[in-house]
Amino acid sequence: DTAVSQTPKYLVTQMGNDKSIKCEQNLGHDTMYWYKQDSKKFLKIMFSYNNKELIINETVPNRFSPKSPDKAHLNLHINSLELGDSAVYFCASSQKGQDYGYTFGSGTRLTVV
Amino acid sequence: LAKTTQPISMDSYEGQEVNITCSHNNIATNDYITWYQQFPSQGPRFIIQGYKTKVTNEVASLFIPADRKSSTLSLPRVSLSDTAVYYCLVGDIGAGGTSYGKLTFGQGTILTVHP
Numbered sequence: 001d002t003a004v005s006q007t008p009k010y011l012v013t014q015m016g017n018d019k020s021i022k023c024e025q026n027l028g029h030d031t032m033y034w035y036k037q038d039s040k041k042f043l044k045i046m047f048s049y050n051n052k053e054l055i056i057n058e059t060v061p062n063r064f065s066p067k068s069p070d071k072a073h074l075n076l077h078i079n080s081l082e083l084g085d086s087a088v089y090f091c092a093s094s095q096k097g098q099d100y101g102y103t104f105g106s107g108t109r110l111t112v113v
Numbered sequence: 114l115a116k117t118t119q120p121i122s123m124d125s126y127e128g129q130e131v132n133i134t135c136s137h138n139n140i141a142t143n144d145y146i147t148w149y150q151q152f153p154s155q156g157p158r159f160i161i162q163g164y165k166t167k168v169t170n171e172v173a174s175l176f177i178p179a180d181r182k183s184s185t186l187s188l189p190r191v192s193l194s195d196t197a198v199y200y201c202l203v204g205d206i207g208a209g210g211t212s213y214g215k216l217t218f219g220q221g222t223i224l225t226v227h228p
Contacts, residue, residue, distance in 0.1 A: 035218075042218065042219075042220065043157070043218035044218075045217070090156045090157075102159065102216060103159070106156055
């Protein structure tokens with residue numbers, strides 16, 4: 001059973017398109033996140049949701065909009081894609097009080113051409 | 114969050130013990146120290162977390178001196194499959210932590226294990 005699953009794994013699209021990445025966790029965690037890993041391999045937090053409530057929104061363009069229909073799902077919608085959006089996007093989840101860290105998905109490699 | 118500094122890369126051979134040291138001079142009282150491992154094309158995976166002294170699990174040991182300004186991840190008897198990037202993070206993200214999402218990853222240490 002995959003703990004944190006993201007779809008799709010690969011996404012190639014043209015500039016200007018709108019795309020979505022889906023994430024689901026079956027761990028019963030109350031917090032979910034989106035991270036972006038650029039070509040230099042730096043991982044940066046984008047958003048964090050706790051029980052469907054947005055609690056962290058880092059300096060991310062308005063073209064990125066997260067949506068959490070329930071605490072097991074956190075989707076990322078990106079409008080008007082740009083070349084600089086090309087990266088690997090990781091979804092993660094955690095539970096307050098746990099001592100085993102965050103659980104990450106396997107990533108979605110987005111390539112904008 | 115406290116900034117961390119770790120070596121950019123390390124090389125080792127199968128069967129050796131590997132120690133990766135991380136400096137975090139500005140660690141706060143409530144901060145925990147956490148290490149993650151990342152293989153190519155995968156998300157980071159939690160390895161170990163500690164607050165002070167020594168913590169050991171089935172994968173690694175974490176040594177934290179009394180001043181907590183540094184920590185050392187120890188991997189016993191590495192194998193080729195331990196080749197990965199290892200990240201050291203500090204933050205109020207322990208068992209009683211409240212800093213949701215404030216995991217800040219540095220550049221990590223690229224560990225290469227040779228046959």
